[in-house]
Amino acid sequence: MPDSAPLLALREIGHSFGGLSVLRSVTFDVPEGGIVGLIGPNGSGKTTLFNIISGYIHPLAGTIAYRGRSLARESIQKRGLTGLVRTFQTPQVFEKMTVLENIMVGCAKLTRTTMLQDLLRTPAARGQMREIYRRAEAACERFQLGGLRDLPAASLTAGQRRILEIARAVVGEPKLLLLDEPSSGLNAQEIDNLREWIVRLNEQGITVLLVSHDMGLMTVARTVHTLYFGEIIASGDMAAIQRDPKVREVYLGV
Amino acid sequence: MASLNLQRNLLWIAVALAVWAALPFLVPRNIADLLVFTGIYTIAGLGIGLLLGHCGIVNLAQATFYGLGAYASAYCTVMMGWPSITGFLVGAVISMALAYVIGRPILRLTGYFLALGTLALSAIASALFFEWDWLTGGTLGIGGIPKLDLLGFVLDRPSRYYFFVWIVAFACMWAAHNLVDSRSGLMLRAMRDSSTAAAALSVDLQSLRTRVFVVCALFGSLAGSLFAHHVSFVSTQSFTVDRSITFLLIPVIGGATSIPGIVVGALFITFLPELLSKLGDVHQILFGLALVAVVVLMPDGLMGAWDRFRARLVARGGSDA
Numbered sequence: 001m002p003d004s005a006p007l008l009a010l011r012e013i014g015h016s017f018g019g020l021s022v023l024r025s026v027t028f029d030v031p032e033g034g035i036v037g038l039i040g041p042n043g044s045g046k047t048t049l050f051n052i053i054s055g056y057i058h059p060l061a062g063t064i065a066y067r068g069r070s071l072a073r074e075s076i077q078k079r080g081l082t083g084l085v086r087t088f089q090t091p092q093v094f095e096k097m098t099v100l101e102n103i104m105v106g107c108a109k110l111t112r113t114t115m116l117q118d119l120l121r122t123p124a125a126r127g128q129m130r131e132i133y134r135r136a137e138a139a140c141e142r143f144q145l146g147g148l149r150d151l152p153a154a155s156l157t158a159g160q161r162r163i164l165e166i167a168r169a170v171v172g173e174p175k176l177l178l179l180d181e182p183s184s185g186l187n188a189q190e191i192d193n194l195r196e197w198i199v200r201l202n203e204q205g206i207t208v209l210l211v212s213h214d215m216g217l218m219t220v221a222r223t224v225h226t227l228y229f230g231e232i233i234a235s236g237d238m239a240a241i242q243r244d245p246k247v248r249e250v251y252l253g254v
Numbered sequence: 255m256a257s258l259n260l261q262r263n264l265l266w267i268a269v270a271l272a273v274w275a276a277l278p279f280l281v282p283r284n285i286a287d288l289l290v291f292t293g294i295y296t297i298a299g300l301g302i303g304l305l306l307g308h309c310g311i312v313n314l315a316q317a318t319f320y321g322l323g324a325y326a327s328a329y330c331t332v333m334m335g336w337p338s339i340t341g342f343l344v345g346a347v348i349s350m351a352l353a354y355v356i357g358r359p360i361l362r363l364t365g366y367f368l369a370l371g372t373l374a375l376s377a378i379a380s381a382l383f384f385e386w387d388w389l390t391g392g393t394l395g396i397g398g399i400p401k402l403d404l405l406g407f408v409l410d411r412p413s414r415y416y417f418f419v420w421i422v423a424f425a426c427m428w429a430a431h432n433l434v435d436s437r438s439g440l441m442l443r444a445m446r447d448s449s450t451a452a453a454a455l456s457v458d459l460q461s462l463r464t465r466v467f468v469v470c471a472l473f474g475s476l477a478g479s480l481f482a483h484h485v486s487f488v489s490t491q492s493f494t495v496d497r498s499i500t501f502l503l504i505p506v507i508g509g510a511t512s513i514p515g516i517v518v519g520a521l522f523i524t525f526l527p528e529l530l531s532k533l534g535d536v537h538q539i540l541f542g543l544a545l546v547a548v549v550v551l552m553p554d555g556l557m558g559a560w561d562r563f564r565a566r567l568v569a570r571g572g573s574d575a
Contacts, residue, residue: 054454056450056453076453076454076456077453077456077457077458078456080453080454080455080456081456085454085455086454087454088450088451088454092448092450092451092454093447093448093451094443094444094447094448094451094452095447095448096443096446096447097443097444097447101440101443102444104440105440105441105444105452105455105457106455108437108440108441108455108456108457109455109456109457111437113436113437113438115433115438115465115466115468115469118432118433118436118437118438118439119429119430119432119433119436119469120429120432121432121435121436125432125436125437128437129435129436129437132437132440168455169454169455172455172456
């Protein structure tokens, strides 16, 4: 895919917190349809970079282009509407809402109602709500959450929360899915399931940017960038990364 | 089983409707008057309940919108000689516009700061109601506001006005229920549980909060106009910061997430002071104690306590069987 423009292009991204530089000249592309991984030890700036891409933090330097357009002025919500959706290192489920309702929130953005329509329960508002319900129900089945659909999300295990968070993101039809440490808190079996999910979603046309320090999960990525103290020190496929002497030195400790 | 439940529910609704329809004829005039106030306070309280229960916003400015509705009705009917409906409409439009203009900046605040922001709005509005006596009549107020007239049927007695006010209150409760049940309601609950995640799913927090604030102002203004036509006289004393605090108590006492809870809260603040006043000077202290007791012992209001009580009964019934 080198001839087509990348879905996401980061150029010279730099950021610091109170004089402490956390990202320096980070430059890489996420090609459309790809799975790109980002590894690095704790504190290497992975989550900061994610917060920058998803709009929670504005970078002090550099540019981000999504589908060829700068994201500099786009709010978190706007980015979501254009198909850029993220998950969080600690799954952020809506605890008091049921599993089904959580997923319904994920596809609410695909419909539009005014508050007046909602107050008066007009046929349009009811139609939109039915549509949201139908999509969420289908997603519930697809992600094997059907048995849990009426339980409050607070009662789920860490693994179920992770799947719920991904289901909720995917139901909104993202083009680029940003997964922040999706394997943290999961057991080996759950990580295997997660890997399968990522591959399957990618086959369905969703581009994935994956942050993790789980080397096993990273094998799904076609390209992996290694972040160390805010700088990219190596890029390539996982096998090449694992052989890279710099990575072995700073990351694997050998 | 389902049809049995439905039948039982329909029976309950029929009984409640019969009691509601008979009530103003069975009680003395002063109680009918209090029931009218309960309806008016229910409408004002519904908006605050939506903000408090579904957005986590403490609104201490409802007396402002209540006042705008009341003065709009007074000014349009008494000063301009226009039909009553114009007062309702002018009040609603001004209140909603003000809520939008003020809401956009102050709803960026959260928690105590936002509560203080709304308190400031109430204090400023209360001062302006006093200062702008060319519009509001100042402390002398505006008197002679006509009773409402529905196609020649004058609502001049509490027992008549009761039906009108409560039909409006039921309509507002229906609208609030719709809102909670709708796409907007879904996003509101998401925002309350985790605003960070809601933003990632493209829920526009700022716009949603502002729109609910505007709906709250609309309910406040509607209640104010109904109040003006009920008492026929409005003056600054009715729209002070104290009144805003009383309005906030409605969802706090009744239960902010429950729509019937708002009616319970409105009954509490209209009837309890009246009942306690028979005990003489100590009545304000007793009312204060009752308030503290409800807030401390029932953090999710009387309705929340009732739901918990019922759940316990069901659990006990289940274990017996």
